Amino acid sequence: xxxxxxxxxxxxxxxxxxxxxxxxxxxxxxxxxxxxxxxxxxxxxxxxxxxxxxxxxxxxxxxxxxxxxxxxxxxxxxxxxxxxxxxxxxxxxxxxxxxxxxxxxxxxxxxxxxxxxxxxxxxxxxxxxxxxxxxxxxxxxxxxxxxxxxxxxxxxxxxxxxxxxxxxxxxxxxxxxxxxxxxxxxxxxxxxxxxxxxxxxxxxxxxxxxxxxxxxxxxxxxxxxxxxxxxxxxxxxxxxxxxxxxxxxxxxxxxxxxxxxxxxxxxxxxxxxxxxxxxxxxxxxxxxxxxxxxxxxxxxxxxxxxxxxxxxxxxxxxxxxxxxxxxxxxxxxxxxxxxxxxxxxxxxxxxxxxxxxxxxxxxxxxxxxxxxxxxxxxxxxxxxxxxxxxxxxxxxxxxxxxxxxxxxxxxxxxxxxxxxxxx
Amino acid sequence: xxxxxxxxxxxxxxxxxxxxxxxxxxxxxxxxxxxxxxxxxxxxxxxxxxxxxxxxxxxxxxxxxxxxxxxxxxxxxxxxxxxxxxxxxxxxxxxxxxxxxxxxxxxxxxxxxxxxxxxxxxxxxxxxxxxxxxxxxxxxxxxxxxxxxxxxxxxxxxxxxxxxxxxxxxxxxxxxxxxxxxxxxxxxxxxxxxxxxxxxxxxxxxxxxxxxxxxxxxxxxxxxxxxxxxxxxxxxxxxxxxxxxxxxxxxxxxxxxxxxxxxxxxxxxxxxxxxxxxxxxxxxxxxxxxxxxxxxxxxxxxxxxxxxxxxxxxxxxxxxxxxxxxxxxxxxxxxxxxxxxxxxxxxxxxxxxxxxxxxxxxxxxxxxxxxxxxxxxxxxxxxxxxxxxxxxxxxxxxxxxxxxxxxxxxxxxxxxxxxxxxxxxxxxxxxxxxxxxxxxxxxxxxxxxxxxxxxxx
Numbered sequence: 025x026x027x028x029x030x031x032x033x034x035x036x037x038x039x040x041x042x043x044x045x046x047x048x049x050x051x052x053x054x055x056x057x058x059x060x061x062x063x064x065x066x067x068x069x070x071x072x073x074x075x076x077x078x079x080x081x082x083x084x085x086x087x088x089x090x091x092x093x094x095x096x097x098x099x100x101x102x103x104x105x106x107x108x109x110x111x112x113x114x115x116x117x118x119x120x121x122x123x124x125x126x127x128x129x130x131x132x133x134x135x136x137x138x139x140x141x142x143x144x145x146x147x148x149x150x151x152x153x154x155x156x157x158x159x160x161x162x163x164x165x166x167x168x169x170x171x172x173x174x175x176x177x178x179x180x181x182x183x184x185x186x187x188x189x190x191x192x193x194x195x196x197x198x199x200x201x202x203x204x205x206x207x208x209x210x211x212x213x214x215x216x217x218x219x220x221x222x223x224x225x226x227x228x229x230x231x232x233x234x235x236x237x238x239x240x241x242x243x244x245x246x247x248x249x250x251x252x253x254x255x256x257x258x259x260x261x262x263x264x265x266x267x268x269x270x271x272x273x274x275x276x277x278x279x280x281x282x283x284x285x286x287x288x289x290x291x292x293x294x295x296x297x298x299x300x301x302x303x304x305x306x307x308x309x310x311x312x313x314x315x316x317x318x319x320x321x322x323x324x325x326x327x328x329x330x331x332x333x334x335x336x337x338x339x340x341x342x343x344x345x346x347x348x349x350x351x352x353x354x355x356x357x358x359x360x361x362x363x364x365x366x367x368x369x370x371x372x373x374x375x376x377x378x379x380x381x382x383x384x385x386x387x388x389x390x391x392x393x394x395x396x397x398x399x400x401x402x403x404x405x406x407x408x409x410x411x412x413x414x415x416x417x418x419x420x421x422x423x424x425x426x427x428x429x430x431x432x433x434x435x436x437x438x439x440x441x442x443x444x445x446x447x
Numbered sequence: 448x449x450x451x452x453x454x455x456x457x458x459x460x461x462x463x464x465x466x467x468x469x470x471x472x473x474x475x476x477x478x479x480x481x482x483x484x485x486x487x488x489x490x491x492x493x494x495x496x497x498x499x500x501x502x503x504x505x506x507x508x509x510x511x512x513x514x515x516x517x518x519x520x521x522x523x524x525x526x527x528x529x530x531x532x533x534x535x536x537x538x539x540x541x542x543x544x545x546x547x548x549x550x551x552x553x554x555x556x557x558x559x560x561x562x563x564x565x566x567x568x569x570x571x572x573x574x575x576x577x578x579x580x581x582x583x584x585x586x587x588x589x590x591x592x593x594x595x596x597x598x599x600x601x602x603x604x605x606x607x608x609x610x611x612x613x614x615x616x617x618x619x620x621x622x623x624x625x626x627x628x629x630x631x632x633x634x635x636x637x638x639x640x641x642x643x644x645x646x647x648x649x650x651x652x653x654x655x656x657x658x659x660x661x662x663x664x665x666x667x668x669x670x671x672x673x674x675x676x677x678x679x680x681x682x683x684x685x686x687x688x689x690x691x692x693x694x695x696x697x698x699x700x701x702x703x704x705x706x707x708x709x710x711x712x713x714x715x716x717x718x719x720x721x722x723x724x725x726x727x728x729x730x731x732x733x734x735x736x737x738x739x740x741x742x743x744x745x746x747x748x749x750x751x752x753x754x755x756x757x758x759x760x761x762x763x764x765x766x767x768x769x770x771x772x773x774x775x776x777x778x779x780x781x782x783x784x785x786x787x788x789x790x791x792x793x794x795x796x797x798x799x800x801x802x803x804x805x806x807x808x809x810x811x812x813x814x815x816x817x818x819x820x821x822x823x824x825x826x827x828x829x830x831x832x833x834x835x836x837x838x839x840x841x842x843x844x845x846x847x848x849x850x851x852x853x854x855x856x857x858x859x860x861x862x863x864x865x866x867x868x869x870x871x872x873x874x875x876x877x878x879x880x881x882x883x884x885x886x887x888x889x890x891x892x893x894x895x896x897x898x899x900x901x902x903x904x
Contacts, residue, residue: 034796034799035796037796037798037799038796038797038798038799040798041797041798041801041802042700042704042797042798044696044700045696045697045699045700045701045703045704046700047696048692048693048694048695048696048697048700049696049697049700049701049705049713051693052693052694052697052716052717052720052765052768052769052772053713053716053717055720055765055768056716056719056720059723059731059765062731062734062735063727063730063731066734245616246616246619247616249612249613249616249617250613250616250617250619250620252613253610253613253614253616253617254617257610257613258617266621267617267618267620267621270620270621270624271620272893273624273886273889273890274620274623274624276819276822276823276885276889277627277826277882277885277886278823278825278826278827278828278853278881278882278885279826279828280826280828280853280856280857280878280881281627281631281826281878281881281882281885282627284627284630284631284856284860284874284875284878285623285626285627285630285631287630287860288630288631288633288634288875289626289630292630293511293514293630294510294511294514295510295511295513295514295517295518310619310623313619313620313623314620317620341602341606342606343606343609343610367722370724371722371723371724371725371726371727372724373724373725373726373828373829374725374828374829374832374853374857377857377860377861378856378857378860382861400724400726400727400829401726403726403727403730404726404729404829404832404833407726407729407730407733407734407833408833415734418730419730422727422730425724425727426723426727429722429723429724433722
């Protein structure tokens, strides 16, 4: 083989190798784009919610109120009322010739959360009784799907969940201008529900908040103190080496094993209540400790020794040097590590499944001792439900979770940029 | 009067704050006519610590002890009431718990005496706890205030305490490791009391359904871990086959070829992949990738299960790409520039330099990165829980459904269950297996780096 030929071959090999690099990088980015695209396109139906305009007649005959009752009793009576009857009456007026009765009309067209909206209207203003009001109520899942145009009408009726009667009624309602779509606020105002129209992530957000609060309160001080000890005080001996090896190893233990620890120790041995942000927070704190310790040590290391010498020279004790001078300088770096650890904790699911945070919980928790669910677990629960409408909700919840994570990471980057100091 | 633990801690903090104030103002008083050794706030802190720390420590010990005592008492009460059947006992414990926590307002007459007895013991224990805590607080305050005289070296004492506190915090990592090992080991030993280790490690059949009651039809279950391990290995292998080439080539391209502008863009993008929660990957795998793999397989005439190992492995591979790329990037960057320049000087092209010089030099680091990635893939839970199957098939066919160790742990332990059946205990044996495997892989990865690392200086 001539030299020129060999050189050419080598250059071709060079180009090929470079192309491998570009291809794999593009592949990785393609995965990211495909992933984002798939989640966002799945989530689109959940962004909006269809509402239906009904002329609700707050008929005094249907709303039996004891005139003698005091305010509290009246409120209790209002809570017991059958509001679906009011909705049914209003629907029957729109579809006077329908074969369906008021009950099935309500079921087909209006979300089961509509009655609570009426209840709240009456609770806040009892004067409405006896009047007829134009009210926008959340539509049922079928009507929502039909109005937003997600129904493939070419399919045979038996093969799709939205039936012909709903489609026909949708056309009538649309003709009368009784339908509109708005931003899906239910997602943020409701807790979990078995019906996709009423399911929201308020409970999960609050649960995540409490859990992260416990995690932060525990892991930040413990990690900072541990990092200060290891970096500034620890003598170089076998025990310290053992400690360090331990921390590094903990960082690589599968998260589900931390869940087993929480189940056996905190629930089994200490008798803490199951499914609560308290236990979840403790487990996540133990899990994020190594992350925060490692980054805190790096932050301490970056503080120049001259600061320590100067303070020592002025007569400060070692403890005073660290807590008055070194720690404040290292704090931004430590906070960056903490935020990253918190982001990791916010997205963690497996250990929380172990400690029973998978229960169906509709009401937001009121504290760290109330059973709660968190956002990633809510996503897991919803992704398991057979109802197709939950796919959109799940994707929407994922987008919100990713939004939170992005904000946290951006905060960490910002903090690093702002306080990063070159000595 | 019955205070909760948190309320007690709050009271301790309050009394501690008062003692802080008293000791501090006393020290300020000393300063008028003496030269005192420590600043007044150290005298204050010393008093606070003597009030608060003993109570906190006491409660930490009290919690598990009272828990054990209460459950023993409950058992005794149930035996007294003639409830001997295990299932009946669990039912009674549940009813009593619900009644006492106020979740239900009624309780059957049969359980009423148990609930009352339990409540009185609980109240008694709580009373003792409160009394001891208050004695501790008062004693601590008294001792600290007595000691803090003008020449008392309060600062040294406080610093000593802080030092021990720091050691304790660093020790929490060790405690966690021990906690993991002990909790998993303890339950595993109970499991191996019911199922022999030989059966667990060498049986090729996994079917954890055991009879709930004596004599019930449904068999005794079989606990062979082999199909789970092969499933885990298969999925991890697919993941590595995806992640290692893509991650390694991305790292090479980014560190050797890319301009700093491209690097500045592409690196954070790759890191986004690392920041996505695994449950989100799981959803993506189950909803998008699995049907895609299935329909692609069908279009070329392959029979792919709807929960194939391939789909879970592919998505897990995507998840660990950034892990491999960032670790490899670090080790490739750590190879000194002089090696590259020497190679170029001998006339090698860039790719030849990378293949013949950089990669061999960086090999130990890359191998350890791959091993760490494998350990992560083996311990990964959510993706496989959502996208891999539940049936324990002993197969290496990526188109079939397999199950993994982590999937089984989640399935076995989700939902309310008592830890007494072989079924729930087996989850801990699986956890032990998982912990040991990942631990060995991590140690091995560190060992490789330590042993084969080239020292350039």
